[in-house]
Structures are given as structure tokens and as C-alpha cells.
Amino acid sequence: MERAQARDRNAWETLYRHAYPRLLAYATRRLDADGAKDAVSETMVRAVAGIGRYRAVPGSGGFEGWLFGICRHVVLDAQRAAGRRGYGLPPEDVSHVDPVEGLVSAEEAAAVRVAFARLSDGDRELLELRVVGGLSAEDTAAALGRRPGAVRMAQSRALARLRHLLSEVEAAGA
Numbered sequence: 759m760e761r762a763q764a765r766d767r768n769a770w771e772t773l774y775r776h777a778y779p780r781l782l783a784y785a786t787r788r789l790d791a792d793g794a795k796d797a798v799s800e801t802m803v804r805a806v807a808g809i810g811r812y813r814a815v816p817g818s819g820g821f822e823g824w825l826f827g828i829c830r831h832v833v834l835d836a837q838r839a840a841g842r843r844g845y846g847l848p849p850e851d852v853s854h855v856d857p858v859e860g861l862v863s864a865e866e867a868a869a870v871r872v873a874f875a876r877l878s879d880g881d882r883e884l885l886e887l888r889v890v891g892g893l894s895a896e897d898t899a900a901a902l903g904r905r906p907g908a909v910r911m912a913q914s915r916a917l918a919r920l921r922h923l924l925s926e927v928e929a930a931g932a
Contacts, residue, residue, distance in 0.1 A: 773821070788837065869931065
């Protein structure tokens, strides 16, 4: 981090290569493919410009939480701009990025996608940060502006709601 704060190009390249796949996966769940790539690029531009303001505070999430917080704001800005232009990607159409797909059958994956789409935006975003983004509770808390304990509790509740919705979807399909 010290090297990145000193504007070391190699340090930024390392940070970018490490974070890019997860940032892109998160952004792609919320935007179309081109919009997601643009959002990740804008995230990195903002991170480079704002690195002087980054401070590692114990218990408040690390660099990745800060970076995902920036990405979250960029994605929200892009969604608002798309809404003003009268088009955007509806939540149910973002299933092209599915971390579950390789682990379960096509039918099970479809049921999970349907149940996941029925979650509230907040539950989906939290689970996307924790599962798709692979962030710790501390980093997720930093990205969302919450406390780590609140993130853990919200995640537990979101997973319970997802299990309930999944049982409803499976029962309706049976």
C-alpha cells in the first residue's frame, strides 16, 4: 500500500490484477458487460486519484473494502444514469455471471437464480459482495458503510431468506 500511495506503477498493476476479476464479477451482476468494464476502469481511476485519502483502520476493512466501496458508488452512478436515459439492465437479466453454475445441475442453478432474483436489492448486493466478490465481513462492511457484525447478521438473514425462497421455487416447480 505504501508503494501504491507513492504512485508506484508496479504496485498499482499488482493491485489491479488482483482485484479486477472480483470487481468485474460484482459490476457485471449490476450492469451490462460494457458498463461493468467501464465501471471497473472508473473505480481504478478514482482509487488512484483518492489513494492519499485511504487509511487502513483496524477493524474497518482493508484496501479491498475501500476499493469495492468505490466500485459500488460507480455502479450506482451508472445505474442512475441508465435510468435517466430510459434503459438499463433489469436485475433478472444479470444471470450471465453465475458462480453456482459449475457446482450444481442446470435445474438447480435455474432455481437458485430465480430465488436470488426475488431477494431484495440489499440482500442481493450483500451476497454478491461476500460470495461473488469474495470479500470478508470487514471489507464488505467498509464497502457498504456498515459494521462487520451487522454484515454478518445481515448475511445470515439474507441466506435464510434465500433458502426459504429456494424452497418455494422448488415446490412450485415440482
